[in-house]
Amino acid sequence: MAKTIYVLNGPNLNLLGTREPETYGHHTLADVEKLCHDSAALYGLTADCRQSNREGELIDFVHEAGAKKAAGIIINAGGYSHTSIALHDALIAVKLPTIEVHVSNIYAREPFRHHSFVASAAVATLCGFGIDGYRLAISGLAAKIGAKAKA
Numbered sequence: 001m002a003k004t005i006y007v008l009n010g011p012n013l014n015l016l017g018t019r020e021p022e023t024y025g026h027h028t029l030a031d032v033e034k035l036c037h038d039s040a041a042l043y044g045l046t047a048d049c050r051q052s053n054r055e056g057e058l059i060d061f062v063h064e065a066g067a068k069k070a071a072g073i074i075i076n077a078g079g080y081s082h083t084s085i086a087l088h089d090a091l092i093a094v095k096l097p098t099i100e101v102h103v104s105n106i107y108a109r110e111p112f113r114h115h116s117f118v119a120s121a122a123v124a125t126l127c128g129f130g131i132d133g134y135r136l137a138i139s140g141l142a143a144k145i146g147a148k149a150k151a
C-alpha cells in the first residue's frame, strides 16, 4: 500500500500564526506540518508537506502526487479554493483520494468563500476545526484507504 500522503497548503498559509489570528488562530504552518507528520505516523504513513503561494506550483504538486502514486492528498488551497478550476481539474485528473481542509469555517464567513472548486474533487471537506482539521483529515483519509492505527 502507498505510504505517503501529500499535505498541500496554498497561498497565505505560510503566514499562519500572524495572519488574522482571530480567524486562523495562533498556530504556525510549522505547527500544522508537525501535526501532520505526527498524525500520519500513527497510521504508518508519511506526510510530505508542501506550501506554495502560486497556483501552478500547487497544480505541479498534485501532478507529482499522482505520478508517485501517493496514498492521498490533504489540501487547503486557501483563496484558490474559491477560484481555481485548474486546481479542481488537476485533482480530478490524478484520481487520488483527497480531503479538503479549511482552518476557518468558510460557511460562516463572506459569501464568496461559500463555494469551493476543490470540494467537488474531494472525498470530504473539513472546516472550522482550526489546525486540528488537518489531524481529523488524516484520520479520515487513513480510514478511507484502509490504513490501520499502529498499536
Ligand SMILES: O=C1C[C@@](O)(C(=O)O)C[C@@H](O)[C@@H]1O
Pocket (backbone or CB within 6 Å): 011, 012, 013, 076, 077, 078, 079, 080, 081, 101, 102, 103, 104, 105, 106, 113
Ligand atoms: O486563505 C484562506 C484560508 C482558508 O482556506 C482557511 O484555511 O480557513 C479559507 C479561505 O477562504 C482563505 O482564502
